Amino acid sequence: MRMSKWVIVAMLALMPAVASAQNKKVTFALNWVPEPEFGGIYEAQRGGAFAKHGVEVSIQPGGAGAPTWQLVASGKADFAVASADEVVIARSRGADVVAVFTIYQTCPQGIMVHASRGLKSIKEVFDPGGGTIAMEVGLPYGKFLQQKFGFDKVKRVSYDGGIGNFLADKMFSQQCFVFSEPLAAKKAGADPQTFLVADAGYNPYTGVIIVSRKTLRDDAKTVSAVVAGLTEGWGNYLTDPKPANEMMGKLNKTMVAETFAAAAEAQKPLIESDDTKANRLGWMTLQRWQELCKQLVDLKVVEKSPAAEECFKNPEKP
Amino acid sequence: MRRLLNGILPPVIVLIATIIIAEVLIRALGIAEYLLPRPTAVFKVFHEQYPDLLRSLWTTAEAALIGFGCSAVFGLLIALFLSTSRLVQRAFYPYTVFFQTVPVVAIAPLLVIWFDAGLKAVAICAFIVSVFPVIANSLAGLLSTEPALRDMFRLYGAGWWATMWKLKLPSALPNIVTGLRIAAGLAVIGTIVGEFVAGVLDVNPGLGIKVIEAKKYGQTDVVFAAVLTASLLGLLMLAAVNFLGWLLLRRWHASEQG
The missing domain is CATH 3.40.190.10 (Periplasmic binding protein-like II)
Known part of the structure; x- marks a missing residue:
């Protein structure tokens, strides 16, 4: 035994x-x-x-x-x-x-904005622009957007990984994974609208x-x-x-x-x-x-x- | 001249020897550039990109100097306030420790919400990281005035202001300078970390932003160049504090004589 x-x-x-x-x-x-x-x-x-x-x-x-x-x-x-x-x-x-x-x-990378701004395309995020956009430094697609639309009409800051700034400011936009941050923002009561970077030509x-x-x-x-x-x-x-x-x-x-x-x-x-x-x-x-x-x-x-x-x-x- | 040579020569020899050994070892072991760049590769970055690096250095220096300046002024004022009575000290001192323990990376995003990204938020990061050593050292200095001298001031009927200005502050100076020395290096670290989160990505990005960008592009040589530039800034600030300490203490304090 x-x-x-x-x-x-x-x-x-x-x-x-x-x-x-x-x-x-x-x-x-x-x-x-x-x-x-x-x-x-x-x-x-x-x-x-x-x-x-x-x-x-x-x-x-x-x-x-x-x-x-x-x-x-x-x-x-x-x-x-x-x-x-x-x-x-x-x-x-x-x-x-x-x-x-x-x-x-x-590519699931996109730009998330407040729907209340009534923007029609990713171009309008940068031109006429206005407000602040949070984007990680050194993202190739960031460079792509900069080259294509110019960043001089919007204030660019580092992306901190959260959505706090987005919730606090109607003129705030940020990078996002289209199936991640927008869902969190919606859950927190905001009105996110997203534009795929791929649609602008970088995919x-x-x-x-x-x-x-x-x-x-x-x-x-x-x-x-x-x-x-x-x-x-x-x-x-x-x-x-x-x-x-x-x-x-x-x-x-x-x-x-x-x-x-x-x-x-x-x-x-x-x-x-x-x-x-x-x-x-x-x-x-x-x-x-x-x-x-x-x-x-x-x-x-x-x-x-x-x-x-x-x-x-x-x-x-x- | 001879004294100067004796002071400068040893560290310079160590530096050159380290660079040569690193270069030879990295080449001999065939370590990939993206893991550890050769010193000559880093020099090449300095040579080719120094206008860029200088612009970034200036952006970072501005925030670091503002943060450090605020630390010096407010740190000393807080220490003066705390030194006024044991009760005040007991009531407030524990809360100053907050500055030392707060993880600046965690609150930097909040600073962006409160103050907007940019110079202000980054300088506040530098301040938060560097103020505590100034408070702690200045307070220690203010509280360790020689008792015999304090008694003498009392005997002669010196008022609070005269005691502070003529006795307590001067005798606390060596400690205050020590606090500032620690704060100088920390202010640079606080600025770089602050830039990671609260920096603005315009035409003159700070060194912290330069570091992240270079890391993303696998340019380890640029990362090293930016990091070395940041330590150079720290060294310069430290040298400035040392010079200030020498100016203030050379006539009477043992630490700056001989």
């Missing part, structure tokens, strides 16, 4: 080791806390899509400004979430990172999953497996976000269940496109990368553009 108890304990202790011997372990760094923008990643982990393709993914949430491409380039993380413009910047600085999946086909893939060239070369099988897992995870999340939302809600207690549900619903049209319908979720095209590379040179964000073909790869099916 005593003996058999120990055997069971030993077997239980060994089980995870056995499981992990079969599944390849990889780390996955996020650039923000668990929120619907990563829903499909958590769903792939929760629903077993990663396990099905033979990978065991350890998801590591990050804070604002988490240096994800540096983590991947220096080998501290295997996979990470970044944006397409970061990939171009990283490559131009000599970091060999490659995008293999994109969460958003349409980089956002929420791209990056790996290092070395991983892609030496372990293409794992990359394919993770991408297959992501494709399934996102597909399932789009159909039913509830289970993954509950899982993320336990990790991120600052967001309530109804906000999770609302954000998951609001981001749907940005994730699917004609390209994803023709190919699969997360698919990227050379033309879009070429356009982005050209824009970033025009905006003087990078001096010399890296080759667009080397910025991304749609991995083969495993």
Whole structure:
């Protein structure tokens, strides 16, 4: 009896080791806390899509400004979430990172204004302008808007990550993820109206999953497996976000269940496109990368553009 | 001349040696530029972008100097007020600690709501971060007047004003200067942190904004150049305080003699 108890304990202790011997372990760094923008990643982990393709993914949430491409380039993380413009910047600085999946086909970055101002387009935020606009420093799309519309008719301040200033001032506008800050503002009783930066002509893939060239070369099988897992995870999340939302809600207690549900619903049209319908979720095209590379040179964000073909790869099916 | 050389030479040698070792090590180990830039890369940034850096330096210096000036004036006034009686001290001193413990990053967004982003809000950040050492050191100085001298002033029937002006303040000066020294460096830190949140992104962005922007673009060399420029500002302010201390103390206090 005593003996058999120990055997069971030993077997239980060994089980995870056995499981992990079969599944390849990889780390996955996020650039923000668990929120619907990563829903499909958590769903792939929760629903077993990663396990099905033979990978065991350890998801590591990050804070604002988490240096994800540096983590991947220096080998501290295997996979990470970044944006397409970061990939171009990283490559131009000599970091060999490659995008293999994109969460958003349409960049969800936008400008949130008070609907009471009656603005018709993103242009009117800057011209005739007026009031204050909060934007993070060093955002390529900030430079794009500046080049296109000029910032001299509006006072530009740093974005602090909140909506307090927006609620307090009717002439205040700010950067936003169209499925995030506007929902919070509405909940707080404001009348937000949003304009997508993509509609103004700057639309980089956002929420791209990056790996290092070395991983892609030496372990293409794992990359394919993770991408297959992501494709399934996102597909399932789009159909039913509830289970993954509950899982993320336990990790991120600052967001309530109804906000999770609302954000998951609001981001749907940005994730699917004609390209994803023709190919699969997360698919990227050379033309879009070429356009982005050209824009970033025009905006003087990078001096010399890296080759667009080397910025991304749609991995083969495993 | 010889004394000057003896003073300047050792730190300069250390600096040059550090730069050479860093350059050689980074090259030898093949460390990527975006992780740690070579000193020569940072020099190149200084060389190519110094007009930009100077403009940013001025924006930051303005806020840091205003914040530091307010800390000096209000810190000293608060310390004077607290030194008037034990009761006043007991009642108010705990609340001055607030300034030291307040996480400025957390309240900077509120400062933007109250005062608008820009010079005013940033200077207030610098003030909040740098005022406490002035209060604490000045108060310690004001309270540690030599008892024998205090008794003598009392014996001669000196009034409150004369005691303060002729005895307490002069004997507190070394402590006040120490407080200002600490505040000078902190004011620069407070300004940079303030700029992260409350800076205005116009044609002359402060060094704090320069740091964030360069970080976003993976320009680690520019980050280092901006950070070094900020420490240069701190050093200059510290040197100014040291000079002031020397002016005030050289005739009578041991700390500035010999």
